[in-house]
Amino acid sequence: MKRQKENIMKYVFLICACMSILFVALICIFLFANGLPAMAEIGFADFLLGKNWKPLQNQFGIFPMIIGSIYVTAGAIIVGVPIGILTAIFMSRFCPKKLYKIIKPAVGLLAGIPSIVYGFFALVVMVPIAQDLFGGSGKGILTASVLLGLMILPTIIEVSESALNAVPESYYEGSLALGATHERSVFKAMLPAAKSGMLAGIILGIGRAIGETMAVVMIAGNSAIMPESITSGVRTLTSNIVLEMAYASGLHEEALIATACVLFVFILLINLCFSMLKKKEA
Amino acid sequence: MKLKKLLVAGLAGVMMLATMTGCGGNSSDEIHVVSREDGSGTRGAFTELLGIAVDDVDNTVSTAEITQSTSVMMTTIAGNESAIGYVSLGSLNDEVKAVQVDGVAPSVDTVKDGSYKVSRPFIIAHKDGLSDVAQDYINYILSAEGQAIIGEEGYITIDDAAPSYTASGMSGRVTLAGSTSVAPVMEKLADAYMALNPDVTVEIQQSGSSAGIESAIQGACDIAMSSRELKEEETAEGLDPIVMAMDGIAVIVNKNNDVENLTSEQIMKIYTGEITSWSEVE
Numbered sequence: 037m038k039r040q041k042e043n044i045m046k047y048v049f050l051i052c053a054c055m056s057i058l059f060v061a062l063i064c065i066f067l068f069a070n071g072l073p074a075m076a077e078i079g080f081a082d083f084l085l086g087k088n089w090k091p092l093q094n095q096f097g098i099f100p101m102i103i104g105s106i107y108v109t110a111g112a113i114i115v116g117v118p119i120g121i122l123t124a125i126f127m128s129r130f131c132p133k134k135l136y137k138i139i140k141p142a143v144g145l146l147a148g149i150p151s152i153v154y155g156f157f158a159l160v161v162m163v164p165i166a167q168d169l170f171g172g173s174g175k176g177i178l179t180a181s182v183l184l185g186l187m188i189l190p191t192i193i194e195v196s197e198s199a200l201n202a203v204p205e206s207y208y209e210g211s212l213a214l215g216a217t218h219e220r221s222v223f224k225a226m227l228p229a230a231k232s233g234m235l236a237g238i239i240l241g242i243g244r245a246i247g248e249t250m251a252v253v254m255i256a257g258n259s260a261i262m263p264e265s266i267t268s269g270v271r272t273l274t275s276n277i278v279l280e281m282a283y284a285s286g287l288h289e290e291a292l293i294a295t296a297c298v299l300f301v302f303i304l305l306i307n308l309c310f311s312m313l314k315k316k317e318a
Numbered sequence: 319m320k321l322k323k324l325l326v327a328g329l330a331g332v333m334m335l336a337t338m339t340g341c342g343g344n345s346s347d348e349i350h351v352v353s354r355e356d357g358s359g360t361r362g363a364f365t366e367l368l369g370i371a372v373d374d375v376d377n378t379v380s381t382a383e384i385t386q387s388t389s390v391m392m393t394t395i396a397g398n399e400s401a402i403g404y405v406s407l408g409s410l411n412d413e414v415k416a417v418q419v420d421g422v423a424p425s426v427d428t429v430k431d432g433s434y435k436v437s438r439p440f441i442i443a444h445k446d447g448l449s450d451v452a453q454d455y456i457n458y459i460l461s462a463e464g465q466a467i468i469g470e471e472g473y474i475t476i477d478d479a480a481p482s483y484t485a486s487g488m489s490g491r492v493t494l495a496g497s498t499s500v501a502p503v504m505e506k507l508a509d510a511y512m513a514l515n516p517d518v519t520v521e522i523q524q525s526g527s528s529a530g531i532e533s534a535i536q537g538a539c540d541i542a543m544s545s546r547e548l549k550e551e552e553t554a555e556g557l558d559p560i561v562m563a564m565d566g567i568a569v570i571v572n573k574n575n576d577v578e579n580l581t582s583e584q585i586m587k588i589y590t591g592e593i594t595s596w597s598e599v600e
Contacts, residue, residue, distance in 0.1 A: 091356050092376055159390065164397050173350045173383055173398055258355075258384035269383050279386045282498070282526025283357030 064300075071297035074290030083294065089260040089271075091280065091288040098295055100262050104177075104270040105246055105302070107263060108256065111181020112188055112245040117238055119185070120192030124234070127193070128200040129222045147190035155251035158183045163255055166267070175257035176267045183255060184248055188241035195240060199233025200226060236313045243306045247299070249274040273299045347595045349588055351382040352394055352403035358386070359497055359527045359545030363438035364404050364567050368582050370589045379591030388499075392570075399572045400596065402588060404436075406499050406545075407566035408472040416568040418579040429474045429566040435582060440473065440500050440563040441544040443534060445556050451490035451518055452540040458483050458511050459562050467510055471503045474564035489517030496523075496530020496543035499565070504543055531557065576600070 075083050078096045086097020127139055162183060167174030203226050211221035227234075257269020258279060271279075277292050277299075284292055354361035356376070365371035370378055385391050388409045395403045396413040407424055410416055416424050419436055428434035442456065458464045461483035465475040494504060501524045508520035525533070527544040534542035535555045548559050569585060571577055580588075580599060587593040 089356075090376065092374065159393055160397070163394075167398060172348075173394075173401065175383060175394075253386070254390055259381050260384070261380045269381065271384070279355040279384060280357055282386070283355070283359070283528045285357075285528040285532065288357060 067293065067297050067300055070290060071294035074287065074294040075297070077287065078291060078294075083291070084298070087262060089276070091284070091291065094287065096287075096291040096294075098273070098276065098291075098298065100260050101271050101273045101276045101295065102298065103262060104256075105272040105274070105299075107177050108180045108184060108252065108270060108272055109242055109245045111177055111266075112184035113238070113242065115182050115185025116188045116192060116241060116245075120189050120237075120241070121196055121234060123189070124193050124196035124200060124237075125222060125227070128197050129218075129226065143190050143193050146186075147194070151187065151248060151251040154183060154187055155254035158251065158255045170267045172267050173257060173269070175255050175269060177256075177263055177270045178266050180252050180256040180270065180272075183251060184245045187248060187251065188245050191241045191244055192234075192237045195237025196230070196234040199230040199237065202233065203229045232313055232316055236310055239306060239310045239313065243303060243310070246272075246302055246306070247274060249278050253278055273302075347597055348400055349594055349596055350398055350401040351379055351589060351591075352391060352401055353378050353382045353384055353589070354391070354404075355384050355386045357528065359438070359499060360404070360406060360567060362546050364436065365589070367436050367438070367567075368589070369586045377590045379589065381591070382589070395570050395572055397572075399574050402569065402571050404567050404569050407437075407474075407568050408499075408503065410472070410568045410570070413573075414570040415573050415575065416570050417577055419569060419585065420581050421579055424566045424568040426469065426472065426474055426566075429564055434566055436567045436569070437474070437564050438545065438567065439547065439561045440497075440503075440565055441546075441548065441559045442494075442500075442562050443531060443542045443544060443548060443552075443557040443559045444540060445534060445537070446558070448540065449490065449492075451486075451488045452492045454486045454488055454515075455492045455511060455518070455520060456541065456560065458514075459507055460560070463510070464507055465563075467506050468503055468563045471506060473503055474566065476561055476563060483514075485514040487517070488515060491519045491521065492541070493521045493539040494523070494530075494541045494543055495525050495533045495539040497527040497545040498524045499545040500543035503563070 083096055083098060084102070085099050086095065087099050088095040088097045089100065123143075127136060131139065158179060162179050163174040165174070166179045170178070207225045207229055208221050211225040212218070216224065252272055253275040256272060256275060258271045258275055259269035260271045260276070261269070263270045273295055276295050280288070281292055354364075365376050365378060370376065383394070385394065388405050391403050391405055392409070392411070392413055395401050407426075407429065410424075419434065422428050422434045424434050424436070429437045442459065444452065444456070448456075460477065460480055462480045463483045465477060465480050469475045501522055504522055508522060512518060512520055523530075523539065527546055530539070530542040531544055531548065531552050533539045534557060535552070542557070544559075545565070548557060553559065569580065575596070577596065577599060584593060584599050588599070593599060
């Protein structure tokens with residue numbers, strides 16, 4: 037009797053575990069089954085490298101969006117990574133206990149704010165500031181990059197901090213014993229040892245930045261053009277989908293699903309990098 | 319040693335970024351064009367009526383900022399002195415200024431008598447074999463009471479001599495799906511109808527015109543709401559369109575903008591990128 041119960045529960049757990057795999061598989065099948073024929077119809081080169089996105093004239097080139105996603109993500113890395121890593125180092129090694137009690141939950145809270153709230157904040161606060169500073173509309177790569185940099189901070193900080201904390205204390209002590217200062221020990225002994233863990237955090241952050249939608253769509257300007265300057269409007273892969281999904285029909289709709297395919301491949305590559313790093317670390 | 323190099327490189331990067339953005343700045347005389355996304359009913363009507371789209375080719379300048387929501391459009395215009403955009407007359411409020419088109423200010427009266435040119439129909443569409451209760455709801459929308467509600471919401475009624483409606487006492491469920499532009503007034507209509515016929519439930523899903531039409535064709539909803547005319551391929555599926563109201567599209571600018579009047583040709587040139595500065599239209 038007891039044995040039977042045990043077995044039943046085992047299968048319940050197994051089914052639960054299979055569910056997530058099943059959903060990933062279903063999403064994969066849906067995306068590629070709908071996206072690939074559309075890509076073939078448009079022509080793979082025309083779709084991926086075409087510079088004109090005019091769905092009503094049957095021009096479906098998503099190259100500006102691919103570039104847009106890469107620019108905005110790169111900008112987010114430039115803004116978010118230095119701040120994130122230095123914050124993690126501070127929290128792990130320099131922070132007074134009292135301050136830590138404030139910073140730690142604050143970072144956690146930053147991760148919990150819904151992206152639409154970030155977007156609205158950026159629209160009413162950051163966009164006017166950018167307008168005053170740089171002229172133009174205030175919407176574009178720069179604003180989107182700064183906002184995304186903020187949004188990926190918690191991911192980078194949390195992962196980097198735990199990577200730093202996981203470095204054996206003996207590294208630090210050994211460095212001190214050799215006559216290095218506290219700062220030197222942290223930057224020269226601890227930091228290199230935690231490098232791959234921190235990289236993993238950065239990659240997770242990149243994944244979040246490239247997939248972010250609601251916040252970006254409000255402040256990126258969304259012009260489907262090759263960006264000319266850092267303040268020019270930009271459309272990312274995600275915002276292209278969310279912008280036009282409601283009204284799209286026929287090939288237009290399929291082209292949007294194909295856009296999702298491309299995004300999915302990007303995310304797959306990022307995850308692949310992440311798991312390779314993890315393996316190296318282990 | 320290495321740390322210092324890193325710091326210097328970082329600083330150089332920041333400085334480069336700063337100079338690059340310095341070049342991107344532009345004067346506030348430049349017109350900042352804001353448009354809706356491709357496929358939106360509002361954009362379709364706007365571009366067609368003003369000659370921005372010719373023979374189904376939409377010539378909207380590619381640097382135009384794109385947004386998919388009325389509220390982002392309003393916030394953008396309200397916060398940017400050099401911006402121009404357009405919204406449905408029913409969503410217009412005093413955060414922004416509506417300009418006159420060819421000397422005519424947008425209002426319910428000017429749209430109704432045809433002197434304000436930029437207007438479009440709100441359409442409800444259904445297939446043959448509509449249920450009695452859904453037919454009764456359509457009768458209500460087109461009745462004097464229903465049209466009165468449409469007028470109160472700032473939209474333009476189609477029939478001032480509509481017959482008055484008497485509650486049928488029917489019971490059942492009516493589902494509508496479609497345009498997010500039509501949905502707000504439809505919700506008011508549904509509330510009033512349900513007050514008269516307490517046994518009927520009216521359900522409204524906001525999914526965008528095309529998605530609503532699609533689900534009406536497939537039978538997933540009784541009535542589709544559309545803010546654009548039906549396409550041929552859609553009427554071929556057996557959908558029967560009924561105009562329930564008219565909506566003006568107001569061309570809006572920032573309150574601090576001195577421009578009061580634009581000709582339709584000027585608006586067309588602004589949106590196709592021929593006119594790029596405000597001094598050209600004053």
